[in-house]
Amino acid sequence: MKRKKRIINPALPTTKKKVKKSSVPTPMEYVQLFNNCVIKKEKIAAVDKIIDEKVTVNRPRYESISNLVRLGTNAPSAAGNKNLFASVYTPFFDRYNTTPLSLNPTAANAKPESVLDIMTKPQMTTGLLGANFFDTGRFTPNDPFSFMNLFGGGGAIPWYFIACVHYMECSFSFKKHLHNGDPLTGYTVQVPANRPKVGHGPPFTFEESAVDAIKLMKYDKVTNWSLPFILQKLEGYNGFGYNKKGIHTPYLWSFSNQYVKGKYVKDGVFDAEAVSQQMGAAVILKRMEDRALISIPRN
Known part of the structure; x- marks a missing residue:
């Protein structure tokens, strides 16, 4: 009687599963990028000009929006607009x-x-x-010298975050919706469309539209406005596609050592040689910290 040959199947080669890396930077990566960010010398004057002429001069308006959101108060309409732009900011040496x-x-x-x-x-x-x-x-949540802002995230939306969104979406125009840059003379047309929901039709004030945009994004529920959170939300406004290309987004890092070239010239079209001519939002924040105008908590 013939013995049956034992057939031993060779062991299948083991393959390691590739771990798909997230396109969103980690909090530590954001902090490292920011701390190591160096603004190009030839761009510093342009960044300072934006900060002095567009950001800090409009701080009272950004603070008024933050206060309206925090207090749950509706902003005045265009028909009955009142001056809500009185700043809660007190100069450091006058406190x-x-x-x-x-x-x-x-x-x-x-x-x-x-x-x-x-x-x-x-x-x-x-x-x-x-x-x-x-x-x-004396120490308001938006105060850059407050214990809250120096040592931990506060609940109020930082005025400088609103300023950066205003820059990215509206190029600092107060005649546009903070949602997407559409004109305040009508409802928004681009995504998100048909905003704001404020109980009346157009025209709208910048403040009431901005409050609607912030609440729509649920930023009024955020309790910790740390640096990584701020940078992630700012980058999210234009998407995380640049990370998949292996470069840092120019929307945050243009004008600094963290960005060289590569740009989406239109939706879905990436040009590896194109260079962004718009300064990054993180660069504005970095320069403001360098000048001791703000202090952003790291965690």
Whole structure:
């Protein structure tokens, strides 16, 4: 009787599954890109001009929008527009009075208050740093020098984020919808269409349309406006397609060492040799930090 040959199937070669890399940078990657960003010397003057003539001068308007969103208040319509552009910003050197350290006349052997004494009094009325140093009225969520903005993300939408969206979508024009740059004389036509929903027809004010755009994106629900979150949302306005091409998006990094060339010249058409002539939003923020105009929390 013949023995049957044992047929041993050769082991199939093992193949490692390729892990598909996300097209969205990680928070750490955003922080590293920003921290290592160097603005090209020949572009610094142009960036400063935009900051001085378009961004900081309109800070009160951006802050008013942030406050309207935070308070859940409707912006005035074009028919009954009121001046809501009063800034909550107080110049840094005007925030504290210069009252000398006070003496307590009723205490025996009275001595001037020490800095340690002052810092341990949350609701002090006199002293080196002035009245109610820890009062939240002095340190607003949009205040670049506040504890909230220096050491952690605040709940209020940073005015400089609204400014960057205004730049990217409207080229700083206050006659356009913050949603997509369509004119305020009518509803939006591009995506998102038929906005804003404010209870009346056109024309619209920039403020009421901006509040609608922010709420539509659910930015009013955000509680931590960290640097990675801000950069991700700004990049998301124009999509993450550049990362798939292996380059950093010019919408954030143009005019800096983080971008050289490559641009979508129209929808779906990428030109590897084209160079963006528009400064990146992250470059504006970087220059503002370099000039100590803002301080963005990293986490």
